[in-house]
Amino acid sequence: xxxxxxxxxLTWQVATVTAARSETPSVRTIELDVPSWPGHRxxxxxxxxxxxxxxxxxxxxxxxxxxxxxGVAITVERLDDGEVSPYLTDELRAGDQLELRGPVxxxxxxxxxxxxxxxxxxxxxxxxxxxxxxxxxxxxxxDAPVRLLYSARTRSEVIYRDELETHHDGVAVVYTLTRxxxxxxxxxxxxxxxxxxxxxxxxxxxxxxxxxxxxxxFVETVAGGLVALGYDPGRIKTERFxxxxxx
Amino acid sequence: xDELDGNRAAGLLREIFGREMTTVAATCASCGAVAPFGExxxxxxxxxxxxxCRTCTSAxxxxxxxxxxxxxxLMGVRALDE
Numbered sequence: 397x398x399x400x401x402x403x404x405x406l407t408w409q410v411a412t413v414t415a416a417r418s419e420t421p422s423v424r425t426i427e428l429d430v431p432s433w434p435g436h437r438x439x440x441x442x443x444x445x446x447x448x449x450x451x452x453x454x455x456x457x458x459x460x461x462x463x464x465x466x467g468v469a470i471t472v473e474r475l476d477d478g479e480v481s482p483y484l485t486d487e488l489r490a491g492d493q494l495e496l497r498g499p500v501x502x503x504x505x506x507x508x509x510x511x512x513x514x515x516x517x518x519x520x521x522x523x524x525x526x527x528x529x530x531x532x533x534x535x536x537x538x539d540a541p542v543r544l545l546y547s548a549r550t551r552s553e554v555i556y557r558d559e560l561e562t563h564h565d566g567v568a569v570v571y572t573l574t575r576x577x578x579x580x581x582x583x584x585x586x587x588x589x590x591x592x593x594x595x596x597x598x599x600x601x602x603x604x605x606x607x608x609x610x611x612x613x614f615v616e617t618v619a620g621g622l623v624a625l626g627y628d629p630g631r632i633k634t635e636r637f638x639x640x641x642x643x
Numbered sequence: 644x645d646e647l648d649g650n651r652a653a654g655l656l657r658e659i660f661g662r663e664m665t666t667v668a669a670t671c672a673s674c675g676a677v678a679p680f681g682e683x684x685x686x687x688x689x690x691x692x693x694x695x696c697r698t699c700t701s702a703x704x705x706x707x708x709x710x711x712x713x714x715x716x717l718m719g720v721r722a723l724d725e
Contacts, residue, residue: 455654457650500653636646
């Protein structure tokens with residue numbers, strides 16, 4: 397039956413928006429009250445379905461932005477020619493309802509028992525599932541050491557900036573900007589390449605576990621670079637999306 | 644459109660197969676490469692959803708949904724394993 401979650405079955409249900417806040421001019425985090433949410437793991441997704449009055453519907457998959465045990469939240473980047481994202485970033489208000497199903501996915505998932513050290517590499521809004529992993533680590537009291545490498549086009553496009561700049565023991569954040577060189581910027585200002593990975597990533601000898609999320613070109617560069625540095629390919633999880641310059 | 648990967652089809656695959664599939668390994672019928680669906684390439688924009696082998700680009704799975712019916716073509720998969 398639609399709207400009632402049966403264990404093991406994936407059903408569409410109606411969630412209510414409890415809060416929405418802007419992260420950057422084109423990115424918004426939407427917190428949702430989902431009546432029968434079975435719980436999720438850091439890195440999983442949910443599917444959103446929008447249905448027009450004429451019955452046309454569109455579905456999109458979004459990474460869940462919150463840790464296991466926290467309320468459900470997604471962070472959405474507006475794609476100007478998108479069918480779904482402009483509604484989520486520009487129109488949706490607290491109190492509005494939204495059809496969704498989930499959680500889904502089990503591949504790009506980190507659990508505290510997986511340990512570390514963790515190398516997290518984000519391109520643009522690829523930070524979203526990695527933020528869920530960071531929050532999961534914090535929430536679980538895990539002491540797995542983390543290096544986060546975050547590539548954004550400009551400083552104003554860095555998502556979760558305040559949260560990431562709050563110091564957390566064992567978490568080092570390295571930024572790089574690819575389209576801007578602010579005078580007072582302490583991070584890198586170039587595209588991630590093998591040399592940058594060699595400077596910033598864990599040495600392969602520490603047997604790190606890597607999660608890489610971003611546009612395809614970013615993911616391929618980072619994953620290929622890590623393998624070249626000696627990382628075990630079986631410990632590099634990747635997730636690609638068409639978010640930047642795509643839909 | 645930029646390509647996506649099988650992780651973005653987790654919901655659709657679970658709807659079809661009734662279980663989590665992104666960690667299930669598919670053996671490509673064309674080239675024999677074995678990879679979990681999380682490491683396949685996904686093309687969701689056409690009339691159906693096409694999941695391709697990342698090694699040889701052959702279509703592994705094609706799913707078309709219309710009027711509440713799902714048509715699933717698994718001809719490109721030789722085997723599915725945990």
